[in-house]
Amino acid sequence: EPEVTQTPSHQVTQMGQEVILRCVPISNHLYFYWYRQILGQKVEFLVSFYNNEISEKSEIFDDQFSVERPDGSNFTLKIRSTKLEDSAMYFCASLGFLGQGAGTSGRYPRNEQFFGPGTRLTVL
Amino acid sequence: GQQVMQIPQYQHVQEGEDFTTYCNSSTTLSNIQWYKQRPGGHPVFLIQLVKSGEVKKQKRLTFQFGEAKKNSSLHITATQTTDVGTYFCAGNYGGATNKLIFGTGTLLAVQP
Numbered sequence: 001e002p003e004v005t006q007t008p009s010h011q012v013t014q015m016g017q018e019v020i021l022r023c024v025p026i027s028n029h030l031y032f033y034w035y036r037q038i039l040g041q042k043v044e045f046l047v048s049f050y051n052n053e054i055s056e057k058s059e060i061f062d063d064q065f066s067v068e069r070p071d072g073s074n075f076t077l078k079i080r081s082t083k084l085e086d087s088a089m090y091f092c093a094s095l096g097f098l099g100q101g102a103g104t105s106g107r108y109p110r111n112e113q114f115f116g117p118g119t120r121l122t123v124l
Numbered sequence: 125g126q127q128v129m130q131i132p133q134y135q136h137v138q139e140g141e142d143f144t145t146y147c148n149s150s151t152t153l154s155n156i157q158w159y160k161q162r163p164g165g166h167p168v169f170l171i172q173l174v175k176s177g178e179v180k181k182q183k184r185l186t187f188q189f190g191e192a193k194k195n196s197s198l199h200i201t202a203t204q205t206t207d208v209g210t211y212f213c214a215g216n217y218g219g220a221t222n223k224l225i226f227g228t229g230t231l232l233a234v235q236p
Binding site: 031033035041042043044045048050055056058091095111112113114115116117118 | 167168216221223225226229
């Protein structure tokens with residue numbers, strides 16, 4: 001079964017350093033997302049990406065964050081100057097097709113997002 | 125802003141007992157999804173509810189979507205140790221991106 005992969009699984013960095021988190025979404029998917037989860041807390045939306053551009057971003061996703069799909073398979077999240085509070089699990093997710101209404105069959109499409117295993121970022 | 129709350133935060137049950145988690149959105153949802161996250165794992169999709177008042181079942185799991193499309197529940201009948209994990213509802217408010225606003229989650233512990 002196709003799956004989303006993420007590397008590295010764990011990244012330790014010093015405050016102020018740049019980090020790049022990498023994701024390989026499922027190959028025929030069109031919508032890509034980054035979420036983060038601070039230890040013991042809920043999953044928070046960071047950014048969505050479609051058609052080679054950001055389609056929506058949250059308040060968390062400030063100028064220190066950027067995303068890229070450099071080669072048609074990888075999807076990266078860069079944090080330019082990490083802060084202690086950036087320590088969290090970062091999940092990449094992908095979605096194949098986004099449907100809003102019921103089709104001729106009367107069924108709604110399943111807008112399931114497939115999550116990768118995550119990268120644990122520790123900022124010291 | 126859009127917020128999704130869940131209760132309880134934590135539930136400890138004996139194996140065989142039932143379990144329910146409730147999800148409430150501050151505003152009307154386009155649809156709601158439920159995810160399960162095992163300890164140390166990543167969220168895994170369980171189901172999507174779209175229609176007002178919808179009820180769906182997956183074996184021992186029953187999902188409901190409220191008439192006003194602002195609340196939802198997940199009920200597990202006769203819990204098993206394999207049900208352990210955190211159950212998140214995730215609200216979708218429509219729009220072009222399908223971004224998910226996750227609830228605060230309910231951690232389920234099942235004692236054998």
